[in-house]
Amino acid sequence: MNLDAVYSKLLVKTDAKMALIVLDGVGDIATKENGEMTPLEAARTPNLDSLVAMGCAQGRMIPVAPGITPGSGPGHLGLFGYDPLEYEVGRGVIEALGLGMDLKAGDVCARANFCTVDKNGIITDRRAGRIATKLCEELCSLLSSKIKKIGDVEVIIMAGKEHRFVVVFRGPGLEGPLTDSDPNREGLPIETVKPTNPNSAKQKKMAKVVAEFYKKALPLLANKSPANAFLMRGIAHQPEIPQFSDRYGMRAAAIAVYPMYKGLAQLVGMKKIEGPQTISEQFERYIAEYDNFDYFFIHFKYTDKYGEDGNFEAKKKAIEEFDAALPIFMKKMPDVVAITGDHSTPAPIKGHSWHPQPVLLYSKYSGSDKLQRFTETGANQGSLGIFESKYLIRLMMANARMFNKFGA
Amino acid sequence: MNLDAVYSKLLVKTDAKMALIVLDGVGDIATKENGEMTPLEAARTPNLDSLVAMGCAQGRMIPVAPGITPGSGPGHLGLFGYDPLEYEVGRGVIEALGLGMDLKAGDVCARANFCTVDKNGIITDRRAGRIATKLCEELCSLLSSKIKKIGDVEVIIMAGKEHRFVVVFRGPGLEGPLTDSDPNREGLPIETVKPTNPNSAKQKKMAKVVAEFYKKALPLLANKSPANAFLMRGIAHQPEIPQFSDRYGMRAAAIAVYPMYKGLAQLVGMKKIEGPQTISEQFERYIAEYDNFDYFFIHFKYTDKYGEDGNFEAKKKAIEEFDAALPIFMKKMPDVVAITGDHSTPAPIKGHSWHPQPVLLYSKYSGSDKLQRFTETGANQGSLGIFESKYLIRLMMANARMFNKFGA
Helix, strand or coil, X not given: XXXXXXXXXXXXXXXXXXXXXXXXXXECCCEHHHCCECHHHHCCCHHHHHHHHCCEEEEEEECCCCCCCCCHHHHHHHHCCCCCCCCCCCHHHHHHHHCCCCCCCCCEEEEEEEEEECCCCEEEECCCCCCCHHHHHHHHHHHHHHCCEECCEEEEEEXXXXXXXXXXXXXXXXXXXXXXXCCCCCCCECCCCCECCCCCHHHHHHHHHHHHHHHHHHHHHCCCCCCCEEEEEEEEECCCCCCHHHHXXXXXXXXXXXXXXXXXXXXXXXEECCCCCCHHHHHHHHHHXXXXXXXXXXXXXXXXXXXXXXXXXXHHHHHHHHHHHHHHHHCCCCCEXXXXXXXXXXXXXXXXXXXXXXXXXXXXXXXXXXCCCCCHHHHCCCCXXXXXXXXXXXXXHHHCCCECCECC | CCHHHHHHHHECCXXXXXXXEEECCEECCXXXXXXXXXXXXXXXCHHHHHHHHCCEEEEEEECXXXXXXXXXXXXXXXXXXXCCCCCCCCHHHHHHHHCCCCCCCCCEEEEEEEEEXXXXXXXXXXXXXXXXXXXXXXXXXXHHHHCCEECCEEEEEEECCCCEEEEEXXXXXXXXXECCCCCCCXXXXXXXXXXXXXXXXXXXXXXXXXXXXXHHXXXXXXXXXCCCEEEEEEEEECCCCCCHHHHHCCCEEEECCCHHHHHHHHHCCCEECCCCCCHHHHHHHHXXXXXXXXXXXXXXXXXXXXXXXXXXXXXXXXXXXXXXXXHHHHCCCCXXXXXXXXXXXXXXXXXXXXXXXXXXXXXXXXXXXXXXXXXXXXXXXXXXXXXXXXXXXXXXXXXXXXXXXXXX
8 A cells, every 4th residue: 555645544634833944954974073073063052952852852864765865856855755766856947946936837947058059050168168147147038038939838048157047848738858959068069859758749849849949049149159059958847746735734834045945845835935034034934924834844054055065164153053043933832843954965075965864853742862962973862763754744744643543 | 576475485494482572552752741751761670671681682663654653453463574554454353353253254344333313214313322331232132133144144243332333244255345334423314335346246245235234133223212223334354364374484372361452363363362361370371382382472451551541650550560470471481582562652642652662672692782671762772773563573583593594
């Protein structure tokens, strides 16, 4: 029997409120160089400590599978209870979300970048010398103003950083994935995109639309320099994801600052809350919205950012900054709170990693693991053990008493 | 490859003896109100401690899946090594087992309860004012004496508590599940039961038998008051479960006091041992039967009972009572001992819960986790980690050296 179906069958509606607080990439590793401490262990966190003292369960979570380092997409899908191996978020979709674009079901997204071609159409620079973001924006404006529709398909173009941009195709009967137009090295011409499934009528239509897009766009760039052409990759649609409210029976809000996380939350049906720019403002907004939602996803970026920089001290300070704001949140404790990361971003690794992230769970029914603090080493001894991230929301729901007993 | 098939292939016959001692619902949570102690932690358990000191492995077990609270059926099936998501025990079956009825393969069981209907057959009280158990017994006797067979189908009726009773239909070519005759609220007539699969000839026959049962039974109750009719729910057969001796190559005995647990054990093919009424008597009987079986399931009910009552002190005392009897068992230590619960029944929750129950495993080969006691917090640090209950018997078998090496 499908486990998701079992959970659905046992679901009961309650008035419980819950909050998932994500310290992006918070998990870390203790190394000799850092005094055998992780940033969580080295940070002064009096408020987090006081939450732990209220009686929490701890454990560690595997974002996707042992040894697998997730991107932000799979990391968050797991936290939202969707198996990242089953529900994949396309790269074009992630790029579009990162630029704050509102996507609709069925949209096909492509990552694109300006390039330079010679008079024979041979690519001489795949990144057009990494043109300035401002020029990229101008070129995207030009394309946008001239190409709004191709047949019944709406074309939405948005500039990213430097030579990067995103194209969204919106219309009936479209589907990806298509092959790339990027041959992945210089000295070759731009390739014609093709369906990956030659029997898919939707992919064939999509390939025609892209060919038409090239036909209209290339002449507009022909006299520009150095960005006189462009390459497209990861041309795919966002497969449908069961919506949060249908799946869990909860109204969910996303209180994030960065567009990508708001976008990921929106993809599963959460309501994006716009406005807050700091973790204090996010917590204030949580208080203000408390009555309007059942589930709050609150995202804090800087633990990941400084982990990516390899900056142990800054990551530690980001945790302390988060901790300083925590009392605002704790003024209105929901029935269930989980604090964790979407993955680890160890400073010594300067990037996402596969190390299970620590997780803290608080509710009236979580039980106390009698730990003093929330750290990786402490979490290793917690009653939650090591488990896959996708189960976190199920544990939160159990703690909210949202499941009937299974069997008699 | 199916994992059960792998285990079967590796199975070797040994003379090993093993015992699974189930402290029903023993797992608990530490809360501030209880001094951040669980009953296991608060109890004085010198004998359990001495067993731990012999060198045990500990861990925690997930009865079904993260966040899922099991009933006794799935809880025990898991302990017996059957995936509770694959092998479901019907509610009617559980009720029948709880009344101590001996079920045969193919029996269809229904939960029933007396109700009150008005002269137009409209239900005015779904529980007939919760009639006394004695009256229920009289009415069931009346029905039993008048309705013994319907065609080739034997009808067995047994009274439960208050308005509740169970009907077992035994005969060739029967199958459930059928829809309920209970419309689930007053003001409606009794419904006609129907096959859930309209293409099943066996379900069609079963529905006819139930209709005939109603036709014979209702006139017998027509002049009674307030219980002048009855409703039936959960009309289902017990799907076949692979039998214990075939699956594990062991002769198994169940030494339980309460009928439901004896019944669950019998369902998988264990021999019910009748007689013992206390845990001391159960252990004495284990000693007496030692040579007759390879696997002993010994069930202690009171940890669950007092957990359900929310009575922390009584649950703690039940553990101490169990501990006081343990030396009887330890006079004849089998090769492998596991002590655990079928689930947690935390006193603060007053019911079964999803919290992984602690498990202790002793054998010459278990290794020692160097813990002082058997508790939830200690078990969190054990070498067994957190695992699904269905694997416990595999670990016990491994400790009994019952598996050949996999691969070369």
